[in-house]
Amino acid sequence: MVRQIKGRSKKSGLPPGTPVHVGDRKTEIIKISLIDYDKESFEMRVTQTVEECFAYKGKPTVTWINVDGLHEVSSVEQLGNCFGLHPLTIEDILNTEQRPKLDVFDTYIFIVVKMHTWNEKTKEITGEQMSLILGDNFVITFQEKEGDIFDEVRNRIKNNKGRIRKSGADYLAYSLMDALVDNYFRVLESIGEDIEEMDEELIKNPTPRTLHKIHFLKREMIFLRKTVWPIREVISRLVREETGLIKDSTKIYLRDIYDHIIQIIDTVETYRDVISGMLDVYLSSISNRMNAVMKVLTIFAAIFIPLTFIVGLYGMNFNTEKSPYNMPELNWYYGYPVALGLMLFVSLIMLFLFKKKKWF
Secondary structure, three states, rough: OOOOOOHHHHHHHOOOOOOEEEEOOOOOOOOEEEEEEEEOOOOEEOOOOHHHHHHHHOOOOOOEEEEOOOOHHHHHHHHHHHHHOOOOHHHHEEOOOOEEEEEEOOEEEEEEEOOOOOOOOOEEEEEEEEEEEHHHOOEEEEEEEOOOHHHHHHHHHHHOOOOOOOOOHHHHHHHHHHHHHHHHHHHHHHHHHHHHHHHHHHOOOOOOOHHHHHHHHHHHHHHHHHHHHHHHHHHHHHHHHHOOOOOOOHHHHHHHHHHHHHHHHHHOOOHHHHHHHHHHHHHHHHHHHHHHHHHHHHHHHHHHHHHHHHHHOOOOOOOOOOOOOOOHHHHHHOOHHHHHHHHHHHHHHHHHHHHOOOOO
């Protein structure tokens, strides 16, 4: 499908920082889930109102607030105001057509990324925008709809696996970014499997449907490339930023994400080249098939040219009674079998010559 920017006209003429939801409404109701933890304690629940999250501001524990659904502008605005988010940040959270980016403020870091999955039924990339706010002791994530790729992170927090419960909010933000980047590998693996199947189909029996699939997959790779490349700059800036919100011990892990992003970009570029090559192979296959058909037709036409000459010659029917030069063969007893035999003989001679020259 062709992805277009929708809803930008809603913001026309409004002052900067005006909270307006731009994008499709992907869930009926907004859902706010909350996880609060430290080394010793753990709490996970779904809040009924935005105000329930306010009590967790300033707590020494690490708090992760996840918001599913952006269409309730007032709820997003209330939560943002409580945690001290800039009006422009709230505006960017509500605008789901954002390019992946990173903004660093005095009290928090704002990150916009794209969270993609591969739809096996439609064979296309589906996804949504995710906004992440990293504060001193809190992480807030905003998603367009319910359902994400962070269940493994939640399980690690719940079961106290690894170092996540022993670390701060910056490590939680790293874990979420790491899960998102790892999911890109899953998407690329699924695309790679489709490319292999399409490659076999391209060799055995290319059809117009194959061409449609190649063009569709090419558009998907262009879309994926546009969302992956900016993430490299986001991670690079996170590593370089001199801010107290990210510890040096966490930056080591962020460098690992940067390496993974480079691998993903290399894979995306490789797949794009492969798909472009498949398009050339398809056109070459169709051209070769057409040439083969034309060669067969040309051979048949070449064979029938002398036969047509013979038939046309003996179809003139000049009267032999007027002159002995007017086709005496018309009065032969075996004239018809001789004519057929002559045509068969000429056909066999031409087939022999074509075969000897390896024209077929």
